[in-house]
Amino acid sequence: MKTYHVSLFRQAVFYVMWATFAGPCLVGGTLAKHEGVLVVGIFISILFAPVFVLVSWLVRLNLSEEGVDLKQLGYSLSTPWSNVVEFDATRGREGFVLREAMECKGAYKLANVVGRSVGVNNPIYRGGRPDLVAQRRFIPIEPFGFWIRHGTLRDVIQQFLDSKESTEHSSDEQPTH
Numbered sequence: 360m361k362t363y364h365v366s367l368f369r370q371a372v373f374y375v376m377w378a379t380f381a382g383p384c385l386v387g388g389t390l391a392k393h394e395g396v397l398v399v400g401i402f403i404s405i406l407f408a409p410v411f412v413l414v415s416w417l418v419r420l421n422l423s424e425e426g427v428d429l430k431q432l433g434y435s436l437s438t439p440w441s442n443v444v445e446f447d448a449t450r451g452r453e454g455f456v457l458r459e460a461m462e463c464k465g466a467y468k469l470a471n472v473v474g475r476s477v478g479v480n481n482p483i484y485r486g487g488r489p490d491l492v493a494q495r496r497f498i499p500i501e502p503f504g505f506w507i508r509h510g511t512l513r514d515v516i517q518q519f520l521d522s523k524e525s526t527e528h529s530s531d532e533q534p535t536h
Contacts, residue, residue, distance in 0.1 A: 360423040361515050366505030370415055377407045420503050422515055424522075427455055429498050434465030436498045440523040446516055452487050453504045460495040470495050 381403040388397030413432055421428040426439035438457055445456035460466070473493045491497035506512035 360421055363420045363422075363503050363506050363510075363512055364416070365414060365418050365502045368505060369502060370411070373407065373411050373414055377404065377411075381407065418502065420500055420512075422519060424519075427498055429500065431465070434468045435463065436461060436465045436469070437463060438498065440519055441527075443520065443523070446520060447488070448507050448513060450504060450508075451501060453499070453501045453507055454488060455498040455500070456488070456491060457496040457498070461498075462495075466495040469499075 381400045384396050384400030384403060386400075388394065388400055417430060418432060419430050421430070424440075426437060426441075427443065428437040429435065438455070438461055442457045442459055443455050444458045447454055447456060470493050473489045487499050487501060488497045492499065500507075503512060507516075
């Protein structure tokens with residue numbers, strides 16, 4: 360099994376948010392010897408810590424011989440390779456197009472929020488493939504796009520797809536008696 364986490368750049372966004380809000384309180388409170396401001400900085404840090412852990416470790420893409428398994432905040436999507444008909448590597452539209460609709464709870468959750476205003480500048484809902492998401496026939500992996508463009512993700516996906524195709528062709532070529 361090969362596991363990918365959200366890119367370091369996307370994780371850095373949360374650290375910049377922390378530095379923007381907590382940093383001035385921590386530095387200012389320390390330099391000015393003002394305990395109230397320092398306590399606010401510590402409180403903000405404690406609130407942000409769980410978000411860092413969730414984004415850094417819980418959001419992941421697992422690829423195995425069995426198929427694709429996406430763990431996202433609030434939902435999971437999975438399908439076998441035999442259900443994958445296309446891999447879209449277009450920036451902002453990265454994901455797997457599926458033959459059959461997924462029946463997992465996460466697919467229904469994601470389909471229910473398609474087209475709604477969820478977050479800011481979120482291409483899974485506004486861009487990407489909203490028609491296929493609504494049909495539960497798309498696994499969006501845009502948060503892992505960095506690894507497609509600058510890592511091994513594209514090659515690993517291609518290996519699994521090639522393996523799937525060779526298995527399908529060998530099962531089609533059954534001997535006749």
